Amino acid sequence: MENNALETAVEAQIRHQITDYCETAQVPGFVAGVHHAGEQVIVAHGTANLATGAPMLADTGFLFGSVTKVLTTTLVLQQAERGRLDLDAPVVAYLPEFALAVPGAADKILVRHLISHTNGIDADLFFPDAKGRDALKTYVAGLASGCGTLFEPGEQLSYSNGGMIVAGRLLEVVTGTPFPELLEREVYAPAGMKDSSTSAEQAILRGTAVGHFPDPETMEAKVTGMFTLPDTWGPAGGTPIGTVADLLAFGRTHLAGGVSPTGERVLSAESVALMQRVSYDMEAPNTPPMGLGWVLYPFGGTTVLAMSGASPGGVSILCVVPEYDLVFTAFGNTPGALMLQDQLLQWLLRDHLGVPIPSLITEVGQDVDLTPYVGTYRSNQLRIDVTIVDGELEERTTYEPADASQERIFTEFAGGTTSAPPQRYVAIRPGLFAPAGYPLETFDGYLRLLLVSYHDVRDGRARFRNGGGRLTRRA
Known part of the structure; x- marks a missing residue:
């Protein structure tokens, strides 16, 4: 890449912040990327795997974690465009076997509720262990006996792994294609995500980071004993893997009204706009409004489309700022790296873009009845x-x-x-x-x-x- 303004200003600051934080917080490795107004920079630091000493490089792969939920939502909107899904139809119209432990509760859930986190499915820690082509079918079957509801569909907002996994199974049924294959064909390929995969078996063929956890006694980072969650969690973020460049390409696709950097149309402009429109707002400072797939973070008058993703011992983030034509993405291979990602995002907004970031909380309350x-x-x-x-x-x-x-x-x-x-x-x-x-x-x-x-x-x-x-x- 030729020297440009983004590379000289942003690259230097990001590298400085990454180096300082990783050394003081014992984060083994970190990689971040920024695309802004036609220019792009990627910065990598440290070690991808302490067990092998493999370095973290600009093209090192990592687990997307829940960033995958925006990819899954993109797939759902594609099928809605093609007439195979109606967002306002009941899920059971396409997936009659879908049921929950509360009789009749699943019948009320619309397709839209799955991808707006308003479905009420109480399954956030439901981890059935299954692998292969029937993994999502196994997950949905398990909901009927093991998982109830938190609220009536559309009544509240609660981050929902279960909703996204049901959406993944729904996609399999209406397309006749296993979710991993559909993700590769309909998102990875047209978006130009050339180094992305959907399994550990694929990821092992190229350089891939693994997660780490702090040792409870020494607080030094140690390698995770688990690389991915079971295949049952694929659509919620259990298995998809890729690079910073790949997530930047996906983010740029949503910046450009659904047209990827390769020039292919991944999603219609109308669907892209729908994903960015508020679908539910709790009106609470700790819970930003939700679009479809995207969480809509307000920073003063500027909205950041965001999703972070935890994986075993790692954390990723993808942010798109349409108003300023900017995409930011990063991965760190300990859970504490989320704090560095937050620092980098705020620096990009406040110092690079000049976005005022007002104080969310200015004082503690007095005489509040507990x-x-x-x-x-x-x-x-x-x-x-x-x-x-x-x-x-x-x-x-x-x-x-x-x-x-x-x-x-x-x-x-x-x-x-x-x-x-x-x-x-x-x-x-x-x-x-x-x-x-x-x-x-x-x-x-x-x-x-x-x-x-x-x-x-x-x-x-x-x-x-x-x-x-x-x-x-x-x-």
Whole structure:
């Protein structure tokens, strides 16, 4: 690449921030890319795999994690354009075997609810272990006996792995094509994602990063014992793998109204705009409005289309800023790399683009009544007990595995740690709380997801707790 303004200004700053953060926070490797106004730069640093010493390079592959959800949504919109799917039709019209543990609940879920995270499927930690062509069929079959609902479809917003996986199976049924093949044919190929794959077997043929977790005793990074989640999680982000250049190409496709850098049309301009339109807004600072696939992060008057993705010991992010013709994507191979991704995003917005980033939280609340939020909240295999301690809310989170297989997969995905010490929260205002001890500016960017909110107070008791965009319901 010839020297240009983006390369000299942005590349130097990103490299400086990556180097400093990775050395102090013990992140083995990190790779980031920016495309802005026709110019592109990719910066790689450190080690892709501490077990082998392989370096992190600009073309090193990594697990997309939940960034895949935007790719899955793109596939759904393609089939809607071709007349094979109606977004406002019930899922069971195409997938009659779709059922949940609550009789009749699945019948109310529309195709649109799957990709807008408004479906209410209580399956966020449901990890059936299956592989191959029938993996998604196995997942859907398991929902009927093991997973209920959190709310009526369209009533609330809760980040939904289950909804995206059902969408993946729906795509298989209406196209007659396995999800991995459909993703490769209809998104990877036309978008110019030439180094992307859909399995560990494919990824091993090229340089690919693996995740790491901090050792509980030494806090030094150690290699994950699990590379990917089961095939059952493919459409939600369990198995797709690619490079920074590939995600930049996909992001540029959405910048250009559905036309990829190769010149092929991946999606209509109307569908691209629909994905960026607000489909549900919780009107809570910790939960940005949701489009279709995209989370719509407000930074003052500027909207950032974003999705981050956790994988075993790693985290990716993809951000598209249509107003400024910018795409940013990154991967770090420890979970703590999300903080660096947030720092880079804010630097790009504030210093590179000149976007003012207002303070999201300016002060803590005074004399907020905490009693409506006390109680036990549950979702699939997760329990959160909320009490009042020393004038603050204290939350204790307990993982309650459904069976030994679920426990094994989740434990490996979490790096061996499935419990956390109690967390204290200070009131910002009624219904909104911040983790104690954090500077308020922490929450101005992507890390606003650390805030916790409570919703639907009835008879003096909140019905839902929202943490990280996910709802748990009062037991």
